[in-house]
Amino acid sequence: MRETRPYTAARQAVSALLREARDAGWVRAKFEIKPDGSVIVDAGMADPEAGDEFLSNDLRMGR
Incomplete structure (x- = not known):
């Protein structure tokens, strides 16, 4: 029987997860x-x- 490569085993595990x-x-x-x-x-x-709680009107540049 063929040995499974690590990358192939990881792909199978990720698919199941x-x-x-x-x-x-x-x-x-x-x-x-x-x-x-x-x-x-x-x-x-x-x-x-x-993490940001900015509102669009708080982002004005200058007056």
Whole structure:
């Protein structure tokens, strides 16, 4: 039997995780697969809060 490459195994794992995240109702799921097969995951049940609380009328330049 052929040995699975690390990148291929990572792609299969990410595919399964995306499917489960959608079924669970996650708001966001971002996966980054590195060439060596390592995976970086950014996922959550809610959108990250924006740090800016500027209103458009607060952004005037001069008078």
